[in-house]
Amino acid sequence: KAGVTQTPRYLIKTRGQQVTLSCSPISGHRSVSWYQQTPGQGLQFLFEYFSETQRNKGNFPGRFSGRQFSNSRSEMNVSTLELGDSALYLCASSLTGSYGYTFGSGTRLTVV
């Protein structure tokens, strides 16, 4: 069974641009969470969606937004990119929406 798939794997963007990242969860999983991973801040929670509804939100500015579609696929958008947004963005999915989150391989975003 396929794992969590994130696209694209790598992305280079210029300051001020916007970017959309995609996450396809494991088949049947309805919960998708997003995290930002940087060497300095570690793994930080962005937001979580369950059955197309945002259930939890982290402490990130409004430039970071997300959504989930009826097939459980999720997208994350970052507008007006800043150099500090350079990071590995990971999504994770769960069957139960409570436990056992499986991570994807991430999208490495570089802002220049």
Add this chain to the structure above:
Amino acid sequence: GENVEQHPSTLSVQEGDSAVIKCTYSDSASNYFPWYKQELGKRPQLIIDIRSNVGEKKDQRIAVTLNKTAKHFSLHITETQPEDSAVYFCAASINGGGKLIFGQGTELSVKP
């Protein structure tokens, strides 16, 4: 706010020795505690998790213990092998759910 402290940040052991990583959480409502292993350039992988109604859980060479009174939980790896070398993250969440608060990570090095 919610916070998870993880110690030590680096740990070096000889092959065959045991390794212990400790985490402390701040929110007493936390009730789910997973541990993830992340090898260089790879996604975090769930290796073991524990819920607050259980004090200890084992899976082969890996065990996790939870002390709800003291609000801390620990990962124990016995008979370490070089392939155990990786960064280990603890996390905590409230009511299960996709909002995981991660510790800063422990870089474990197992020397042959």
